[in-house]
Amino acid sequence: MPNLTDPKLISGNANKPLATAIARRMSMHRGMNVGLVDGRVERFNDGEIFVEMFENVRGEDVFIIQPTSNPANDNLMELLIMADALRRSSAQRITAVIPYFGYARQDRRTKARTPITAKLVANMLVEAGIERILTMDLHAAQIQGFFDIPVDNLYASPIFALDIMTNFKDQMEDVMIVSPDVGGVARARELAKRINAPLSIVDKRREKPGEIAEMTIIGNVEGKSCIIVDDICDTAGTLCKAAEVLLENGAKEVHSYISHGVLSGPAVERVTNSVMKSLVITDTIQATEPVLNAPNIRIVPTAPMFAQATLNIWNGTSVSSLFDMETLGPIYEGLYNV
Numbered sequence: 001m002p003n004l005t006d007p008k009l010i011s012g013n014a015n016k017p018l019a020t021a022i023a024r025r026m027s028m029h030r031g032m033n034v035g036l037v038d039g040r041v042e043r044f045n046d047g048e049i050f051v052e053m054f055e056n057v058r059g060e061d062v063f064i065i066q067p068t069s070n071p072a073n074d075n076l077m078e079l080l081i082m083a084d085a086l087r088r089s090s091a092q093r094i095t096a097v098i099p100y101f102g103y104a105r106q107d108r109r110t111k112a113r114t115p116i117t118a119k120l121v122a123n124m125l126v127e128a129g130i131e132r133i134l135t136m137d138l139h140a141a142q143i144q145g146f147f148d149i150p151v152d153n154l155y156a157s158p159i160f161a162l163d164i165m166t167n168f169k170d171q172m173e174d175v176m177i178v179s180p181d182v183g184g185v186a187r188a189r190e191l192a193k194r195i196n197a198p199l200s201i202v203d204k205r206r207e208k209p210g211e212i213a214e215m216t217i218i219g220n221v222e223g224k225s226c227i228i229v230d231d232i233c234d235t236a237g238t239l240c241k242a243a244e245v246l247l248e249n250g251a252k253e254v255h256s257y258i259s260h261g262v263l264s265g266p267a268v269e270r271v272t273n274s275v276m277k278s279l280v281i282t283d284t285i286q287a288t289e290p291v292l293n294a295p296n297i298r299i300v301p302t303a304p305m306f307a308q309a310t311l312n313i314w315n316g317t318s319v320s321s322l323f324d325m326e327t328l329g330p331i332y333e334g335l336y337n338v
Contacts, residue, residue, distance in 0.1 A: 007314040008057060010037040010086075012066035012078040015286040018099060019065040021303035026311060037062070041078055049077050051085045058090040063134075063310055068102030068121075069285040070264065076102060076121065080128045087129030095132040095313060096125060097306060099284035100260045104139035105232070107146075122146035134309055134319075136284055136302065137187075137231045137259040152319045154309060156259040156282055156302070157187070158328045160229070161194040162336040163280065163300055164257070168225065174252065176200055176224040180242050188229045191257075194325065200226070202242045215245045222250035233258040233281070236267040240274040253277050260284050261291065261299075268294050304331045 011019030019036060026034040038054040066079040086094050106117035126149055136154040144151040168175050178200045179188035192199045200219030226246045233239055243254040254276050261281030268290040271279050279297045291297055305322055308331050312319050321327045
């Protein structure tokens with residue numbers, strides 16, 4: 001049964017523009033006065049984080065919007081401390097909306113004497129009092145099993161499908177989806193199925209970590225508009241190299257759709273100078289000035305999806321319905337007309 005009170009949103013410092021957009025979207029389309037809880041997140045001189053809420057949250061359904069992106073440790077601690085403050089203030093339920101789940105790449109032991117940090121982070125979130133997780137495109141879907149609380153993992157692929165069908169509507173017969181490695185085939189296949197496009201794979205072989213010895217294209221990309229699909233773009237080295245190999249194998253042009261634009265180090269410069277015509281990322285991570293100014297990087301919004309998912313969690317309706325483009329289309333009406 002739906003709660004009698006409106007959901008309350010609170011944002012840390014990681015991505016305030018996204019949190020504000022989610023609140024605005026919920027208010028505009030549902031006739032609800034949803035705003036961000038007034039509070040402060042400050043630091044002592046030695047870097048310790050202090051959180052204070054200026055509004056009563058007793059008995060409230062509270063959603064903390066905080067990706068754990070760079071600086072990952074600071075943003076993660078902010079999230080944990082906000083959750084503890086809300087728990088000690090008698091919030092009825094605390095849901096962590098983590099658009100980008102940091103440490104997700106450390107989801108298994110790749111060699112002896114290494115941690116499984118994604119599991120450690122999951123334990124800390126639960127111990128802090130968080131009762132539900134809402135995130136997008138986990139690096140590995142099995143991370144959901146690290147939690148003993150409900151986890152809703154949204155997908156960017158329906159948004160990407162709407163964007164592709166809008167921006168490539170005159171050349172859909174030439175579009176080919178490309179997985180940048182064998183491990184991402186399931187993600188690429190799912191998007192290819194949504195837009196009824198063929199699939200190709202880039203097979204990478206490494207001689208040592210961080211250095212790619214050889215790339216082989218599986219599939220015929222001759223004359224195709226290739227769209228590389230992945231969940232994370234960090235330094236963009238592999239992505240730019242894959243684009244070059246695709247063009248060498250006869251591709252007409254190369255674009256990329258990435259769920260989380262980490263874009264650290266020389267990434268933006270590499271993308272700007274690469275042969276890719278465009279890199280499309282979501283706003284799960286707040287864009288830096290270089291990203292915003294890059295001529296071939298474009299950002300698609302996730303606020304409509306997160307706003308609807310938050311409302312669905314609050315009123316006890318289906319979140320998985322947002323996986324369908326038929327449901328998502330009206331939510332993104334005005335942005336995409338397919």
